[in-house]
Amino acid sequence: MAGLTNVPFRRVAVACGSGYTTNEEIDADALIRGKPSAIDMARGDPALGVVAMQLLGNSAETLVPAARRLVEAGAHIIDINMGCPVLKVVRRGKGAALMRDVSATARILSALRRELDDVPLTIKIRGGWDDRETNAVEVATMAQDVGVDAITVHPRTRAQQFGGRAPWDLIGDVVAAVDIPVTGNGDVRSLADARRMMAETGCAAVMIGRGALGRPWVFDAAYGALGAGARAAYEVRIVEAHLDAIEQHFAPHDARLQMQKHLALYTVGWPAARAWRRELFALPSVDAVREAYQRLYAATMADAPVLAH
Ligand SMILES: Cc1cc2nc3c(=O)[nH]c(=O)nc-3n(C[C@H](O)[C@H](O)[C@H](O)COP(=O)(O)O)c2cc1C
CATH class of the missing domain: 1.10.1200 (Non-ribosomal Peptide Synthetase Peptidyl Carrier Protein; Chain A)
Known part of the structure; x- marks a missing residue:
């Protein structure tokens, strides 16, 4: 989560039992330009175990070299952000905007797939743009077809931002449509919520965002x-x-x-x-x-x- 899930927070999350963590979104253009804050976010840390690094971007021209740099910096998994709803991000065709042009995004993901060779490539998607463009299943199927290894679904649409309840049934729809692992995300605040999400949707793993802020012990099964x-x-x-x-x-x-x-x-x-x-x-x-x-x-x-x- 931007501004929060930096190395110190993720060290704590891992110490509490998180299976793996993702860094804050890094803008591919900023990284390629050498912006110091982007370079700092791309720093690896051996204490974190398996590390996914997430990129924001709108073209293969910057995402491919940025992904290469992240792998050199120690990323074990490259994750592409296709869910960020922030206006200045989607205006530039990044984040959730990538879900609107499925064939252009397929070309970007194919280019990343070729470049990354055997480094796992994952994506994080939303339900879609809004309730008329709820295309998570279509995007997930395309991603599987171009060789993406796993998908995280935050099932709210971009229009829903972070409000209301996350419609978990959409996570189940994606699970039913693809064979690659699907991680469910949205409104998980406890181990019981995580178990319920897995039972209701069939997802392979659960990602916790806001539920870990101020409560990283949420990852520790022994805490309760x-x-x-x-x-x-x-x-x-x-x-x-x-x-x-x-x-x-x-x-x-x-x-x-x-x-x-x-x-x-x-x-x-x-x-x-x-x-x-x-x-x-x-x-x-x-x-x-x-x-x-x-x-x-x-x-x-x-x-x-x-x-x-
Ligand atoms: C302050 C804030 C920053 C976020 N930054 C990111 C981000 O950089 N990358 C990302 O994939 N999701 C980001 N998210 C979305 C969360 O990862 C998650 O998908 C969303 O909050 C729903 O899950 P939750 O109910 O567990 O929080 C952010 C959310 C918040 C509230």
């Missing part, structure tokens, strides 16, 4: 069996490990921003956190942010040792 005290201790250990990883990975300014974003998510549901978040975003340094978190944590634990998650 812990008592309240053990859960709180586990959570604080994970948050501290995440803050340490942020501090190691980013320069001070970006580290502060990342800590602020993620701590705002970790503290959702804590009684005193709403007012605290205003203070959090005004803090000037990493040390001030860590101190403020420790103060809020101590006050929250003194009031009620079981945190709301």
Whole structure:
């Protein structure tokens, strides 16, 4: 997820049990131009195990050399984003716009397939553009035909953005239409949700997005069996490990921003956190942010040792 699922967050997700992670979308044009933020996102990390790197793009001319660079940087799987709904992305024919021109996209994916040889090539799609253009099955079938190895389906259309319920039955339609593995995505918040999605749709795997923000322990099957005290201790250990990883990975300014974003998510549901978040975003340094978190944590634990998650 753009702006969030960078190396430190994904290290934590893997430590909690995530099978594999994908980096934030990297714009192929920006990578080829040498934009520093794109190059930074393309950095590999051995602690992450199997790494998929995701590209945004609208042509083989940039996606092919960008994919080559990502493989050189340590990507084990190349994933093409065909679901991003953001206006400035789709206006340039990238993200979810790729689902609108199936034959042009088939040519791009074929070129990637030829270039990548035996490196797995995957795509992430939506249900389609809107309720008149819900063509996930057509796009998935085309992808299988050109040699894509696996597909993730977030079944909302581009018009639905992130609102309303994700129509899981569309994931089942894609599973029924292709033989390659399909990963289901959308509204999974717990292990029970994941099991239900697999049972209802027949998908081979489940991808968790927002349900992992502020709760990376969602990936840990053992977490649910812990008592309240053990859960709180586990959570604080994970948050501290995440803050340490942020501090190691980013320069001070970006580290502060990342800590602020993620701590705002970790503290959702804590009684005193709403007012605290205003203070959090005004803090000037990493040390001030860590101190403020420790103060809020101590006050929250003194009031009620079981945190709301
Ligand atoms: C802030 C934000 C950033 C996202 N960035 C990406 C992205 O870079 N690549 C991608 O494939 N999906 C991205 N997504 C979509 C999620 O991966 C996922 O498909 C969607 O949120 C539905 O699943 P969920 O209910 O588990 O969150 C993003 C979602 C959010 C909320």
